[in-house]
Amino acid sequence: MNDSNISPKLIFEEKKAIKLFLWLFYIFFTTYDIFWHFVLPKYTIYGNPKFPDDGLGIWLYILIFSLFPVALYYIRKGNPYIVKYFILLSYVFIDIIDNLMKYYGTTKDFGSGNIVELLFIFFSPVFVNKKYFWSMFLGITGKYVLLGIILQDTNVLPPVVITFILSAIASILLIRFYSYINSLNSVHEELRQKEKLAVIGQMATAIGHEIRNPLSSLKGFTQLQQERYPNTNDFYPIMIQEIDRINSIVNDLMYLGKPKGIKFKKASIEEIINYTLSITQQQIERQGVIVETVLGGVLPPLDCDDKQLKQVFLNLIINAIESMPAGGRIKINIKAIEDLKMYISIQDEGYGIADENILNIVEPFFTTKKDGTGLGLMVTNQIIKDHNGELKIESEIGKGTKVNVILPIAQTNNYN
Ligand code: ADP
Ligand code: MG
Numbered sequence: 244m245n246d247s248n249i250s251p252k253l254i255f256e257e258k259k260a261i262k263l264f265l266w267l268f269y270i271f272f273t274t275y276d277i278f279w280h281f282v283l284p285k286y287t288i289y290g291n292p293k294f295p296d297d298g299l300g301i302w303l304y305i306l307i308f309s310l311f312p313v314a315l316y317y318i319r320k321g322n323p324y325i326v327k328y329f330i331l332l333s334y335v336f337i338d339i340i341d342n343l344m345k346y347y348g349t350t351k352d353f354g355s356g357n358i359v360e361l362l363f364i365f366f367s368p369v370f371v372n373k374k375y376f377w378s379m380f381l382g383i384t385g386k387y388v389l390l391g392i393i394l395q396d397t398n399v400l401p402p403v404v405i406t407f408i409l410s411a412i413a414s415i416l417l418i419r420f421y422s423y424i425n426s427l428n429s430v431h432e433e434l435r436q437k438e439k440l441a442v443i444g445q446m447a448t449a450i451g452h453e454i455r456n457p458l459s460s461l462k463g464f465t466q467l468q469q470e471r472y473p474n475t476n477d478f479y480p481i482m483i484q485e486i487d488r489i490n491s492i493v494n495d496l497m498y499l500g501k502p503k504g505i506k507f508k509k510a511s512i513e514e515i516i517n518y519t520l521s522i523t524q525q526q527i528e529r530q531g532v533i534v535e536t537v538l539g540g541v542l543p544p545l546d547c548d549d550k551q552l553k554q555v556f557l558n559l560i561i562n563a564i565e566s567m568p569a570g571g572r573i574k575i576n577i578k579a580i581e582d583l584k585m586y587i588s589i590q591d592e593g594y595g596i597a598d599e600n601i602l603n604i605v606e607p608f609f610t611t612k613k614d615g616t617g618l619g620l621m622v623t624n625q626i627i628k629d630h631n632g633e634l635k636i637e638s639e640i641g642k643g644t645k646v647n648v649i650l651p652i653a654q655t656n657n658y659n
Contacts, residue, residue, distance in 0.1 A: 448500030495618035531570030539578025566593020
């Protein structure tokens with residue numbers, strides 16, 4: 244939480260916490276000492292109420308109270324985050340000096356400490372800062388250990404043990420706070436992502452509608468021109484192909500919006516795959532790719548929206564082809580398991596997908612290609628989900644990728 248770019252809201256939170264801490268620190272510190280040196284002696288036989296005259300004496304209080312304006316200065320002008328360290332380290336330092344002056348060279352038993360140390364321990368989770376927690380723990384135990392070594396006194400052990408136990412409790416709180424904040428953060432991030440997509444989706448659908456009409460008349464007129472003047476222009480086929488490309492990008496983008504309801508009909512998976520292979524045939528040949536299709540027995544007809552499944556396998560086969568710019572083999576396996584599920588796998592020998600990307604590839608706009616849109620697998624994944632199926636991708640960098648599509652053969656309801 245100690246980044247240099249901290250949001251004003253977090254700084255405000257830290258200021259609130261440190262102010263509360265300062266108040267409690269001084270209240271605890273003074274009431275404890277007033278009780279110890281004035282109230283207790285007055286009502287017991289311990290002697291006269293008076294300011295302690297050993298150790299730093301009155302200077303202890305002067306020093307501790309002079310920390311206050313410095314702390315305020317840091318809160319107002321500088322960095323509220325260092326105030327807690329400043330108070331902690333100053334306290335530990337002053338207390339060490341005070342104790343050395345009290346006990347060093349005497350035979351008095353060590354019996355010291357102030358209840359503010361409890362405050363340090365139990366306030367450490369409030370700052371939600373692991374570094375501070377460890378500074379507090381090492382500062383306070385270190386103080387007792389150091390005094391024990393210098394004074395050769397084992398009476399420092401009880402406070403060390405108590406600090407250990409209480410710090411363990413405080414650390415449980417701290418860990419809980421951390422994990423709570425982390426899960427809040429991830430929920431928030433998820434929501435943000437969803438909202439972003441919803442907005443993009445609405446925009447895409449709206450713009451897509453507007454683009455599709457002019458695009459189809461553009462295509463119509465280009466085709467008309469081509470028919471009228473068949474020998475004048477070599478560019479017509481390219482123009483039509485590019486218009487088709489825009490159209491397919493627009494269609495993919497529109498998928499970001501509300502997925503349309505699906506009407507399932509029986510169709511042959513073999514025909515769907517053959518269709519997608521036929522329209523990618525040119526690219527397959529141009530790139531020196533060999534496609535091998537293996538059917539595992541007789542395939543039952545599949546409940547599906549065949550147009551959408553064509554889109555799925557088109558995207559997957561194009562990805563496989565694009566992963567092998569220097570050619571290679573694509574293996575397509577189709578098998579049905581007991582009239583329940585259809586397994587289709589598409590395996591390539593391409594460049595593979597890096598581990599850190601594998602979770603991202605179905606996200607919209609994620610692409611590693613120069614001309615990629617990053618929409619293909621998003622649409623594919625969405626369609627498969629709409630078919631109550633599963634998309635599983637295994638990949639090894641440099642070896643290739645295997646994409647598994649698992650679809651239920653029969654859909655229980657006709658509407659999704
Ligand atoms: P695009 O193809 O436009 O980049 P996709 O959603 O189809 O978008 O794919 C997203 C990314 O996933 C690709 O850019 C690529 O990095 C990776 N990818 C998908 N399929 C394969 C594959 N068969 N081999 C290697 N990488 C792949
Ligand atoms: Mg693609």
